[in-house]
Amino acid sequence: MNFAGGGRALNARALARSYRHTAALHRPAMRTSVTAGAALAGWQYGRSRGGGWWRHGNGGYGWVGPLFWPFAYFDIYDYALWGPRVGAPFWYYGYDDIYAGLFGPYDYQGLAGYLPPRGASGAGQDRLALLCGEDSREIAGLPIDLIAQAIEPTEVQRAALDDLANASVISAQKIKAACPATVALTASGRLASMQQRIEAMIAGVATVQPALDKLYGLLNDEQKARLNAVAEEQERKIERRRNRSIARPCDVTQSSSLQWPAEEIEARVHPTDAQRTGLTALQKASAKAADLLATSCRIDEVATPPARLTAVGKRLGVMLDSVKLVRTALDDFYAMLSDEQKAQFEAIGPRRTSVTDRADMMQRYGRR
Template structure:
């Protein structure tokens, strides 16, 4: 990947997106912005075929050193509007753990996501994707307009609004301020991000349950009607050829590079045993995440937020499981073997980039 000339992130384009904040409430727009950021360092600004770590909806779980851009948007879209609008939340899973193990970016690529050293007060490019408090909170005005709350309900809604902003701040605070160059470092960053999201759910859940419990049947029906309207809009924008979340087995799209690891590391028998344990932990994590991918089951905002919490708990368990096995394998490697292991993902990215260039007649 080539980030020469400061092209690692198109900060101006991202800043323009934030000036039109309503656009970021569209899952399709967020996927487009994320894709542009994730692929900005490819030779022509964007590989038409997409990076190998792309999600089924065209978005990306990893943008440079950042895991889960626009996390709070994805959470509240599913909680409020349901599985059609909130589908992006459910694209996150085992493939992101795999991309954490075999990171797609090399050092040159990752360094392009940090603030420029020669630009005092320059834009924090990662922060643009981590979400801003004032636009990441729940759409309180829309909810109030829809249900026409009583005074008691308005107080509960204000409490929910405050909790929403606090949750967004917690998630934004988990945005990385440095780059991780090892698989263990990437999984640690991933774990920190998920833990912040779990904390965000815990912050919002009590006031949401209190507020929703105060609504009468007519008000709940109005919220459902708005959710259905959001769903219709999402369906019109959706590319129906995209894979739906959970349609593809979590472990099928990313094949474990056993032969390449063998050729690059020439592991000893003891190292092979640790590697086998890592593969086993990875496979179990894929099964856990596939089993817990159930976006269609919850039908109320409170139940969907609880489902978000359960899914994040499983993701956290999966990341910890793989990270523990990875650390036990990694400690047995020499410095040369570690360097060879870390080169697997960037090499795959580079090969895909070259294939994409040949496909479209570029040099």
């Protein structure tokens, strides 16, 4: 994953190779690796030790250039079907991603690398498509064959399983359709894109939920036990592949780099007294969003696939409310700013990246 040429166009061949081996993308660790490579490809400090400041606790990234939540569909069904260990990546999404939406880590040149080159056609038209999601049954659909093998469905259950398969593809199509068509260069635009993506995910969950409820309701206890056994085997595979400790999903503790940058805003924007009122409201909205998302984390409290999918829908609903809350306060604050002040506010993310990178270099090589 790299940038090539003066235009720093994103090289999608590594992603294309991943999709030729579709089974690999069903592994959370592989998706995390692909996402990290794509996220740092457009970041000017991508070689910095530890990666970017907006990285999740499992090493993945909620933002890849202009795209929020790559491989969203996989994360949803991994948690719903296989439980909290396999589906942990879903729960790493939260307030930190709203923060990264406010203070985007990419400058214009980095974001431009994610756009298709002018005149591109075919596969070259959308370099984000692979990360946005795939709606073909072979890649995006639920692992219907694996479920069928586990439960050995009756004729009635087979019909319900077919309905679930169709619903899963429709759900994936809805999520893929929310892929950004343009690059948002402002915090308001990023939060709008984030909101659109979450709304599509909520619609996708609502599409699958009735079909999953129906199928699960038709299973007898022995079939449910066999399906749980498949989930336990998926967990064992995850545990065998883990070779390092990672932060627990929904951790409310944040690194110092993600604290509210009050001093930086003051130094760059120089808000007036009236503008400071709007800024205070934005900070309070951001803090409230963090609290809402922290208290809505219930990763270990549900035991069946339908209940876990319901939990996914509820979590996404809280995320949507949180994004709307912050976006409203941000738009009110922005309306008070001059064009120069807006430009200075937008520069905070890349500037914080630069400061973090310089501090890292100081630690590695010492003060000269």
